[in-house]
Structures are given as structure tokens and as C-alpha cells.
Amino acid sequence: MTGVALGLDASFDWILAFLMIATAWRALGARDGFQSVVLFITFGVMASIAWIRIGSPDLALAEAAIGTGVAGAIFVTSLAVLERSEQRDEERDAECEQGEGSDAGE
Amino acid sequence: MPESRRRPARALSAIGCATLGASLGWMALSRSARESDLARSVSEASTARGLEHEVTAVLLDFRGYDTLLETAVLLAALTGVWAVHGTLEASRGESPRARGTRETIDDPSGLVDGLLRVLAPILLVASAYLGWAGSHAPGGAFQAGTVLASLLILLTLAHPIDPGAALSRGARALSSAGLWVFISVALGTGLGGRAFLDYPTAWMKPLVWLIESAVAISVATILAIFFVEASRSGGERS
Numbered sequence: 001m002t003g004v005a006l007g008l009d010a011s012f013d014w015i016l017a018f019l020m021i022a023t024a025w026r027a028l029g030a031r032d033g034f035q036s037v038v039l040f041i042t043f044g045v046m047a048s049i050a051w052i053r054i055g056s057p058d059l060a061l062a063e064a065a066i067g068t069g070v071a072g073a074i075f076v077t078s079l080a081v082l083e084r085s086e087q088r089d090e091e092r093d094a095e096c097e098q099g100e101g102s103d104a105g106e
Numbered sequence: 107m108p109e110s111r112r113r114p115a116r117a118l119s120a121i122g123c124a125t126l127g128a129s130l131g132w133m134a135l136s137r138s139a140r141e142s143d144l145a146r147s148v149s150e151a152s153t154a155r156g157l158e159h160e161v162t163a164v165l166l167d168f169r170g171y172d173t174l175l176e177t178a179v180l181l182a183a184l185t186g187v188w189a190v191h192g193t194l195e196a197s198r199g200e201s202p203r204a205r206g207t208r209e210t211i212d213d214p215s216g217l218v219d220g221l222l223r224v225l226a227p228i229l230l231v232a233s234a235y236l237g238w239a240g241s242h243a244p245g246g247a248f249q250a251g252t253v254l255a256s257l258l259i260l261l262t263l264a265h266p267i268d269p270g271a272a273l274s275r276g277a278r279a280l281s282s283a284g285l286w287v288f289i290s291v292a293l294g295t296g297l298g299g300r301a302f303l304d305y306p307t308a309w310m311k312p313l314v315w316l317i318e319s320a321v322a323i324s325v326a327t328i329l330a331i332f333f334v335e336a337s338r339s340g341g342e343r344s
Contacts, residue, residue: 057244058161061236065252070329073259077337 013053020046033082037075044068156310158242165246166314170303174292177285177321184281184328187335188273218264229257237322241311247284247318251325258330267334277327284324288317 020043027039044067051060145160152163165173237250271277291313292303300306305313 058246058249061244061249062252065249065256066329069256070252070259070333073256074333074336077333081337 016046016050016053020050033079034076037072037079040075041068041072044072154307156307157314159240159244161244162240162246162314162318166317167305167310170292173321174285174288174303177288177324180325180328181282181285184331187332191335191338218260222260222264225260226257229253229260233257233322233326237318238315240318241314247321248325250318251322252329254322254326255329255333258326259333262330262334262337277331280327281324281331284317284321287320291317 023039023043023046027036027043030036030039044063048060048064048068051057051063148160148164148168152158152160152167155163155167157163157167233250233253236245236253237247238245240246240250291305295304295306296302298306
């Protein structure tokens with residue numbers, strides 16, 4: 001890529017930098033947990049590309065594998081577990097309310 | 107916290123981030139950083155030590171102590187996860203509820219299993235290549251370990267294992283193997299009359315290869331156990 005056109009490289013870097021900040025912003029501000037996680041993974045892929053642009057393929061590999069792959073997988077499952085436990089809490093609360101209602105009726 | 111009270115904290119952290127970003131950018135773009143001949147001297151020194159790749163030379167030779175402690179940090183993190191998550195109680199099965207339930211995926215079409223059949227050999231070879239390439243090209247223990255961990259994670263998805271299995275003797279031995287090998291080599295160089303972690307140049311390649319393989323296996327095991335623990339719901343605390 002280098003040497004083809006100086007302007008192309010520079011504009012790619014600027015677009016990448018802008019997209020990274022925009023993705024990070026949206027990931028932090030997202031109301032939905034799953035959306036946050038997906039944006040975080042997207043951010044990781046872009047960070048990995050940024051490391052390649054800087055000339056650090058070692059860091060790009062580590063970022064793609066650890067920061068994006070394994071961390072992403074852990075976040076997605078943690079989210080599923082969290083949602084399941086919230087659901088269980090709600091069900092238990094509902095059961096408690098029913099129990100109180102029947103007590104009052106007796 | 108109400109929205110209005112959060113605002114000063116947000117402004118403060120925004121100012122802090124902006125200052126940090128600006129100073130880092132200034133440092134990266136300043137002349138002294140570009141004109142430093144650190145890169146050249148590192149590259150010369152690593153060639154002299156018999157390692158063609160500068161990053162590996164820095165990680166395992168010049169700053170070997172840092173990497174040794176990094177390996178220890180991973181192990182400490184794993185211990186922390188086990189402690190916080192109550193894995194010990196779960197594995198003893200003291201109360202049936204403490205075991206929690208495992209998040210599994212339904213795989214009626216055998217998609218994960220089929221994918222695994224295709225991916226497992228590729229991931230194994232890729233991981234071995236990354237570990238082997240570390241001495242002369244981008245790659246190394248942590249990258250190889252993570253690729254291996256992704257294979258283990260796919261395996262636990264296709265064939266769920268009991269969380270207690272993560273605490274088995276074998277899993278614990280594999281998780282700490284990297285640190286043990288690293289410390290043994292460090293002590294070995296000390297007993298040989300050299301400084302801590304100062305490998306003899308003639309032994310450099312085999313020693314670095316030994317440490318990298320052991321660390322890669324430990325990294326893979328630890329990351330896979332993180333995933334198994336993350337997918338186990340909290341049990342008792344529900």
C-alpha cells in the first residue's frame with residue numbers, strides 16, 4: 001500500500017481513528033448490553049487493524065485473539081448468564097408476591 | 107446517581123482523557139521519539155543474542171523478568187476468579203444449588219460439532235506455527251496460547267464439561283506449567299553462575315522455545331477456564 005498514494009494511507013488512518021472513537025463512544029453509551037458487547041468486538045477488530053498500520057503485527061495478533069476473540073466470547077456468555085439470573089430473580093419475586101397474596105386471603 | 111450529579115465527574119474524566127491523549131500524541135509525534143536509535147540497537151542486540159525477532163528478544167531476553175511476572179499475573183487472575191466465583195464449593199458439591207447451571211447451546215443440527223471438525227486441525231496447526239514462528243517472525247507464546255484457547259472454548263461449547271473439571275489436578279498443573287518452567291529456567295541460569303534469567307547465548311533458542319511452549323499451554327488453559335467460569339451461572343448467589 002505504501003508508495004501508491006500518500007493521501008490514501010493518511011485518509012485511511014484518519015477514517016480508522018474517527019471510527020474507533022465513534023465506536024468506543026457508542027459502545028459506552030449503548031443502553032442494551034448486547035449492543036455494547038458487539039460494538040466492543042468491532043472496536044477490537046479496528047484496534048487490531050490500527051496495530052498493523054503502526055507496524056506491530058505481534059500486538060495486532062494479540063489484540064485480535066485476546067481482546068476481540070476470547071474477551072468477546074467471555075462477554076457474550078457472561079451477558080447470557082446475567083440475563084438468565086435476572087429472569088430467575090423476577091420469577092422468584094413473582095412467586096413471593098403470589099405467596100403473600102394467598103396468606104392475606106386466609 | 108441522578109444525571110445532574112454525574113456531570114462534573116464526566117467533565118473531569120473527559121478533561122483527564124483529553125490531556126492524556128494530547129500528551130501521548132505529542133510524545134509520539136515529537137522528534138526525539140522518531141530520531142531515537144533504540145529500534146536499531148535493539149535489533150542489533152537481538153541478532154547478537156541469536157534471536158531474529160526483536161519482540162521476542164525484548165519479551166523473553168532483555169525484559170524476561172517482566173514476562174515472568176506477566177505469567178504470574180495470569181495465574182493470580184485465575185485464582186481470583188476461582189475465589190470470587192466459589193468454584194471450590196461448587197466442585198465439592200456441598201450444596202446442589204452451589205453447582206449452578208452451565209450455559210449450553212442447543213446444537214441439534216450439529217453445527218458447532220461440524221465446525222469443530224473443520225477448525226480443530228487448522229487451529230492446532232496455526233497455534234503451533236505461531237509459537238514456533240515467535241523466534242523469527244511475529245507470533246509467540248501469548249498469541250499461540252490464545253489460538254489454542256479458542257480451540258478449547260469451541261470444544262467446551264460442543265461438549266460441555268463440568269465446572270469442577272476446571273479445578274482438576276491436570277487443569278491446575280497445566281495452568282501453572284508456564285510459570286514453573288519459567289522459574290526453573292530462571293533459577294537454572296542462577297545456579298549456572300549467571301544472573302537471574304540471563305540465558306547463555308548458545309542455549310538461547312531451546313530455552314526460549316521451552317519457555318514459550320509452556321507459557322502458551324498455560325495461557326490456553328487459563329483463558330479456557332475463564333470462559334468456562336464465565337458461562338457458569340453464580341449458583342448460590344441467585
